[in-house]
Amino acid sequence: MRIRVVRARSMADAMRLLAAELGPEAVLLASRRVGEGYEVTGGVEPEPPDGPPEEPLPKEFLEEPLMPAFSPAQAPLPESFALPLPALSTAGPPLRGGAAEEAAAALAFHGVPGALRDRLLSGPLEAMLAATLRFGRLPPPEERPLLLAGPPGAGKTLTTVKLAARQVLSGATPPLIVDTDQQRPGAAAQLVGVAALLRAPLSHAASPAAALQAVALRPPGGVLIDTPGTDPFDPEQARALLALIQATRAHVALVLPAGLDSAEAADLARAFRALGATHMIPTRLDATRRMGGLLSAAAAASLVIAEAGAGNRLADGLLPLSPAWMAERLRRRTHAGPPGSTAAHQPAATAARNALFRAPATLPAGDFA
Secondary structure (H helix, E strand, C coil): CEEEEEEECCHHHHHHHHHHHHCCCCEEEEEEEECCEEEEEEEECCCCCCCCCCCCCCHHHHHCCCCCCCCCCCCCCCCCCECCCCCHHHCCCCCCHHHHHHHHHHHHHCCCCHHHHHHHCCCCHHHHHHHHCEEECCCCCCCCCEEEECCCCCCHHHHHHHHHHHHHHCCCCCCEEEECCCCCHHHHHHHHHHHHHHCCCEEECCCHHHHHHHHCCCCCCCEEEECCCCCCCCHHHHHHHHHHHHHHCCEEEEEEECCCCHHHHHHHHHHHHHHCEEEEEEECHHHCCCCHHHHHHHHHHCCEECEEECCCCHHHCEEECCHHHHHHHHHHCCCCCCCCCHHHHHHHHHHHHHHHHCCHHHCCCCCCC
């Protein structure tokens, strides 16, 4: 879809400008008051090409394996991305007495499945989390594109703009945002508004070939790729995502709601791992009490637990996760106000956002999905 944002003193003038740019088939996606005028966002579906069909992706992209064959429990990760895992012998003696009972009750509350629960109870909780799961950082998008994948409604678009905003707030060059989600025009309109505020380049790619063309520009700020919600068990959807990953040669982070059933979360994680995911960004931590699904997904697919989303606003940012944070969160059995939470960082994040945008009211209305 082609997207345009226009401003005029009256709504009627803005609509006329939109029609002049996009034609009579233009669809109104969003509108708002700005100062003494109006801003409207519209889109139009491109016409089918008259010429021959688009050339297929280069053969080497389609035939090259997505990743070497791996054993999920032993897949190596670059040292710069994964925190070192302590040897099991350093995890400490098994828990006994009241400490063991407290930890067992906490893991049972969170719905941690039996085999994983027993493993985590074989020593001090923080040490066993570090020995059993992988915690680390997201791959920097400046080195290779970072593609965010996940089921519908997981929070991929919001996570994409949070990553872009953090990069801008750090003083770095804004990343190129590649929007490949052609299913939700409302999300495209939101991305247009946020990209303008961040002064970040934005490209809409309707196919893997178009995404490859955008990535090939190698912008200095790197590339973040937002994808449509994918059901990895649907062969057609899985093939479409796989073609996009192969074309762009991107690192893949799975964006997954933290509150899913443990078995469902594990199944989804394994399916996205098979498509190329190496990292995981759990979302909705601000609205999730039980963490069993998050732990099950990470353990089942050997994914690196990187950062987490908590809050549906740009200012909420992302929360770095660690074995210490996770152990404390499991013991508390609540999502309200942990140390290092989004709530604790929100004033600073809001101040930084306001300093950048100067006018917080200009943020696009509505929540991201």
